[in-house]
Amino acid sequence: MRRVVSLFLPHWSTDRLRRKGLGPSPDGARLPLVTVVPDHGRRVVAAVDLEARRHGLTPGMTLTKARSLVPELQAMDADPEADAAGLRSLALWAGRRYSPIVAPDPPDGIWVDITGCAALFGNETSLVKDLHRRTVAFGLSLQIGVADTAGCAHAAARHVPAGRPVIIEPGQSRKALALLPISALRIEAGVAEALRKLGFERIEQLMGEPRGPFAKRFGRGLYRRLDQALGMVPEPIDPLFADSLPRARRGLLEPIGTSEAFAQVIGDLASDVVAQLTAIGKGARRLDCFFHRVDGITQTIRVGTAAPSRDIAHLAKLVISRLETVDPGFGVEAITLAVPLMDTMGSRQAEGLADDVQRGPNLAALVDALANRFGHRRLYRDTPRPSAMPERAIAQAGPLAPPGGASWRIDHPRPSRMLTPPEPVQVTAMLPDHPPAMFVWRGKRHRVVRADGPERMQGEWWREAGHEADNPYAVRDYFQVETATGGRYWIFRLGDGENPATGPMRWFIHGAFA
Numbered sequence: 001m002r003r004v005v006s007l008f009l010p011h012w013s014t015d016r017l018r019r020k021g022l023g024p025s026p027d028g029a030r031l032p033l034v035t036v037v038p039d040h041g042r043r044v045v046a047a048v049d050l051e052a053r054r055h056g057l058t059p060g061m062t063l064t065k066a067r068s069l070v071p072e073l074q075a076m077d078a079d080p081e082a083d084a085a086g087l088r089s090l091a092l093w094a095g096r097r098y099s100p101i102v103a104p105d106p107p108d109g110i111w112v113d114i115t116g117c118a119a120l121f122g123n124e125t126s127l128v129k130d131l132h133r134r135t136v137a138f139g140l141s142l143q144i145g146v147a148d149t150a151g152c153a154h155a156a157a158r159h160v161p162a163g164r165p166v167i168i169e170p171g172q173s174r175k176a177l178a179l180l181p182i183s184a185l186r187i188e189a190g191v192a193e194a195l196r197k198l199g200f201e202r203i204e205q206l207m208g209e210p211r212g213p214f215a216k217r218f219g220r221g222l223y224r225r226l227d228q229a230l231g232m233v234p235e236p237i238d239p240l241f242a243d244s245l246p247r248a249r250r251g252l253l254e255p256i257g258t259s260e261a262f263a264q265v266i267g268d269l270a271s272d273v274v275a276q277l278t279a280i281g282k283g284a285r286r287l288d289c290f291f292h293r294v295d296g297i298t299q300t301i302r303v304g305t306a307a308p309s310r311d312i313a314h315l316a317k318l319v320i321s322r323l324e325t326v327d328p329g330f331g332v333e334a335i336t337l338a339v340p341l342m343d344t345m346g347s348r349q350a351e352g353l354a355d356d357v358q359r360g361p362n363l364a365a366l367v368d369a370l371a372n373r374f375g376h377r378r379l380y381r382d383t384p385r386p387s388a389m390p391e392r393a394i395a396q397a398g399p400l401a402p403p404g405g406a407s408w409r410i411d412h413p414r415p416s417r418m419l420t421p422p423e424p425v426q427v428t429a430m431l432p433d434h435p436p437a438m439f440v441w442r443g444k445r446h447r448v449v450r451a452d453g454p455e456r457m458q459g460e461w462w463r464e465a466g467h468e469a470d471n472p473y474a475v476r477d478y479f480q481v482e483t484a485t486g487g488r489y490w491i492f493r494l495g496d497g498e499n500p501a502t503g504p505m506r507w508f509i510h511g512a513f514a
Contacts, residue, residue, distance in 0.1 A: 001170050002297070003124065004237070005112040006145045006153035007094070007135065009087075012108040014049035015140045016086045017076055032070050035078035036063050046078040050141055083107065091240050096340055098131060100288040100300040103240045109157070111150060111237045116300070116325065128165045148173045150237060151229030155184035177229055178204035185225040191218050203229075236296035239336075246280070247338035248272035255294050255331025262291075262335070263320045269337035270316040276339075283308025283345030289319045291326050292334040299326050306367040306400045308345035314365050321373070367399045384408045388460055390510065391418060412455060413480070415490045415511030422508035425491065431505070432497025435479045439491065441509055446483040453479035456496075474503035480513070488513035 009015065014033045032052035036043045043063040055070045067073050084106060091110040095102035101113035114127060121127040128146055135142050144165035145157030152173040156166040159180050168176045177184070180203050183192040195218070200206055203226070206214070211223055227233040241247055248269045256262065266289065277284060285308055289301040303318040319337070371379045384406040385395040426440040435451030454477035478492040490511040495503025 002113070002115045002148055003118070003170070004147060004150045004153045005098075005114055005128065005131065006105065006109060006147075006150065006157040007112065007131070008109045008143045008145070008154075008157040009140055010108060010143065011047070011049045011053075011141045012087065013047035013078060013083050014052075016083060018049075019139050031072050031074045032057065033074045033076065034063075034066060036075050037078045043075075080107070088240065092242055094131070095240060097134075098127060100290065100302050100338075100340070101237055101239045101298060103237050105154070109154070113237050113298075114146075117302075125167065128167065132165055147176065149229055149231045150235045151186065151225060152177055152231075154186060155180050155229060159184040174207075174230055178202065178207070182206060185222070185229060187222055187225055191222060194218070234296035236298055239290055239298065241338055242340075245338055245340060246273050246276035246282075246342070247336060248276075249334060249336040251334045252332070255328075255333050257328035257331050259320075259323050262323055262326070262332075263316075265335050266319050266337065267312070267316045269335065270312045270319070273337055273339055274310045274312050274315065277310050277342065277345075281344060282339075282342040283310050284315060284339045284341075285309075285343050286339065286341035287315060287319060288338045288340055290336040290338070291328070291332045292336070293329045294331050294333050295329055297329065301325060304341070304368070304371065305364065306371065306398065307364040308343040309364065309368075310345060311365075314368070318368055321369070364400060371399070388457060390414060390457075391420060391422075392460075394418075413513070415488075416514045418511040419509065422492070422510045425507050425509045427491070427493075427507040429493075429507075433477075436481055436491060436507070439481075439507065439509075441489075446485070446487065446489075448481045449484050450482040451479050452481075453477065454493075455479075457492075476503075478510070 013035050017033065017035070030051060032055055033049045034045045034052050034057060035047045037046045038044075045057060045059050045061050045063060045066055047059060048057045052066075052070065052073065057066050057069060057073075063075055066075075084104070087104045087106060087108075087110060091102045091104050094110060094112050099112050099114050099117045101111075101115075103111045105111050112131070114124070118124040118127050121130060124146070128144060132142070132144055143157050143162070145153040145155070145160065145168070146165065147153040147156055147168040148170055152168060155177060156168055160166045181192075182195050182200055182203055182205075183189070185192075185203065195206070200209075206222075206226065215223055224233060228235040250265050250269060252265070256265075269289075273284070273287075284305060286302065286304045289303075291299045291301075293299065301319055301322045303322060305315075305318070309315060367379065379399055380396040381399055381401075383395050383397045383401075383403070385393055386406050387393040423441065427436045428438045429436040433454060435453055436448050438445065438447050440446070457476045457478065459474050459476070474494045475496045476492045476494060477496065478490060480488065481491055482488045489509055490513070491507060491509050493503070493505060493507050495505040497505065
């Protein structure tokens with residue numbers, strides 16, 4: 001099911017000016033800010049920030065009246081072109097991080113089609129929270145609405161009072177729209193006012209009335225907006241691309257809907273974008289393939305590469321392997337292939353050779369195939385990291401990431417399986433330095449027949465305490481033990497066995513040897 005985010009920026013013009021460096025007054029106070037436009041010899045307020053709105057200022061009043069209410073008011077000339085350019089930049093940022101399908105929603109919003117993208121963040125709520133948190137960090141006031149349709153999301157973001165994102169559950173668009181004002185349908189202000197005078201305040205009142213008389217009086221746009229918000233009429237979002245983005249598009253004479261036809265077009269598009277990448281000395285790191293259906297809906301496939309690539313067959317294969325996620329509906333009339341993420345890549349001698357030339361093992365191609373099937377976050381390798389504590393001495397890196405400066409310790413063996421966090425065990429042992437003679441873990445008793453240790457480790461004092469076994473001031477004494485059943489475990493005691501200030505003398509199991 002389609003899911004659309006409407007990001008509403010109620011103070012976009014003034015927030016953008018503050019981000020450019022318009023600071024507070026010399027005494028450090030944050031003064032109210034408005035933008036103004038000339039109007040028949042007067043200067044009229046075009047936009048207000050939150051502080052100005054709290055003082056009762058609204059768009060449309062004259063600057064003279066605004067200054068009479070707020071003498072310390074800051075006023076800047078409005079710049080609609082700069083506002084539009086900034087909105088476009090914000091949409092492109094959202095497209096790189098959240099979804100291939102983004103577009104500005106002038107004058108104060110952007111669209112983000114997150115259909116199929118929520119899994120990259122765990123779930124839809126996590127994606128929306130991340131978008132909200134990062135946008136607030138930019139210094140922008142915002143409200144977010146999420147729904148099955150662009151119209152419903154737009155209405156929720158602007159007409160549902162809430163201090164957090166408004167998420168309309170799938171299939172609940174009609175119920176959510178019913179109680180909203182008619183002006184939430186993005187109709188002309190004059191039409192909304194005329195309907196209000198007739199006694200129509202909420203959208204649910206409009207839903208139950210015969211359409212003919214209202215369409216004749218107010219035009220077809222009224223019900224077109226209503227049907228778009230309800231999902232009865234498609235409202236496509238035209239994807240936004242950066243001007244310098246390598247991309248190729250094929251418009252088809254007749255709609256297609258088979259995997260074989262898709263594969264043929266994708267191969268041609270991959271050849272076109274690789275030619276563009278070669279000309280600028282770049283390699284693709286991410287590909288977005290857009291399938292434009294005849295009903296106005298656009299579906300996408302996003303794939304990535306572990307290393308920059310200009311291999312036509314490989315790039316096409318990555319996209320083709322995800323074709324099962326595309327629903328062609330009544331047919332696809334155009335396909336676009338874009339490269340939103342690139343990296344520098346030098347020329348290679350093998351690029352001009354025939355396809356059957358043996359180039360040796362292609363590890364990057366294997367990594368790409370696995371990552372795009374199972375998810376990029378599930379494919380990684382463990383690398384050493386400088387740390388005194390074993391659980392922090394391992395970091396995760398990309399499969400083809402260059403090696404870091406640290407190296408693995410080989411003087412002291414470490415278990416192949418580590419428990420996070422370490423689990424408490426009940427131990428019978430003589431203090432201070434004798435190894436455990438027996439321990440109980442997960443309700444099962446284990447008798448120790450062999451042991452080696454202790455290996456003493458000291459917590460990292462600059463870290464804050466979290467789990468009890470993660471106390472940065474505690475001493476750990478580690479023992480490698482072997483049980484009567486053949487199991488080999490890594491067990492430690494918090495404390496040196498003598499001084500209570502070094503730890504509570506509790507025992508934990510930290511891992512198991514293969």
